[in-house]
Amino acid sequence: GAGxxxxxxxxxxxxxQDVALRCDPISGHVSLYWYRQALGQGPExxxxxxxEAQQDKSGLPNDRFSAxxxxxxxxxxxxxxxxxxxxxxxxxxxxxxxRAGNEKLFFGSGTQLSVL
Amino acid sequence: AQTVTQSQPEMSVQEAETVTLSCTYDTSESDYYxxxxxxxxxxxMILVIRQEAYKQQNATxxxxxxxxxxxxxxxxxxxxxxxxxxxxxxxxxxxxxxYQLIWGAGTKLIIKx
Numbered sequence: 261g262a263g264x265x266x267x268x269x270x271x272x273x274x275x276x277q278d279v280a281l282r283c284d285p286i287s288g289h290v291s292l293y294w295y296r297q298a299l300g301q302g303p304e305x306x307x308x309x310x311x312e313a314q315q316d317k318s319g320l321p322n323d324r325f326s327a328x329x330x331x332x333x334x335x336x337x338x339x340x341x342x343x344x345x346x347x348x349x350x351x352x353x354x355x356x357x358x359r360a361g362n363e364k365l366f367f368g369s370g371t372q373l374s375v376l
Numbered sequence: 377a378q379t380v381t382q383s384q385p386e387m388s389v390q391e392a393e394t395v396t397l398s399c400t401y402d403t404s405e406s407d408y409y410x411x412x413x414x415x416x417x418x419x420x421m422i423l424v425i426r427q428e429a430y431k432q433q434n435a436t437x438x439x440x441x442x443x444x445x446x447x448x449x450x451x452x453x454x455x456x457x458x459x460x461x462x463x464x465x466x467x468x469x470x471x472x473x474x475y476q477l478i479w480g481a482g483t484k485l486i487i488k489x
Binding site for chain 1: 380418419420421423467469474475476477478479480481482
């Protein structure tokens with residue numbers, strides 16, 4: 261596609277439900293990142309994939325959060341047993357190479373998650 | 377651990393004037409990248425400018441330029457000839473040896489017509 265695509269754009273769910281957020285990066289991009297941004301704050305790193313390998317998941321807040329990228333393309337971020345504090349914008353980004361500083365990072369429009 | 381600080385929650389400037397947004401960071405690394413991103417009300421994340429730490433020359437992109445002071449760990453963004461379309465949240469970000477972008481809390485820029 262022309263850009264990084266995320267779906268759904270908005271997700272409202274009840275506390276305790278599981279949610280799956282999808283990211284479709286630009287075709288051919290090696291690196292894929294997930295970030296979370298609470299309202300009024302800067303984004304915070306969640307996890308990083310190089311092809312299908314999850315190379316860094318140090319930013320995932322707890323074991324309710326998981327992510328996968330099984331074929332090195334589309335990625336899914338799953339939050340189990342959602343809590344109100346999980347409410348935020350979840351943003352995906354991708355880049356051609358393995359070192360984001362060397363080339364441009366492309367961001368998706370994000371999924372706004374609201375947990376009631 | 378690296379940190380990025382933006383001490384100005386909000387700034388305002390008259391259209392066509394110049395404004396400078398401040399950013400300081402803390403790191404023990406010598407090789408890193410610094411970025412300024414713009415987030416308009418649409419909540420897209422748009423790269424404004426990038427600076428490699430090993431380059432002494434300040435990066436410029438049209439009306440946008442930075443003042444990179446490596447020793448002082450300061451990375452300010454100057455916007456010249458401010459336009460209404462520049463109104464947005466501006467985030468300063470740091471990328472070091474790992475893959476994690478470290479972000480500041482952001483500065484809301486208001487352009488007065």
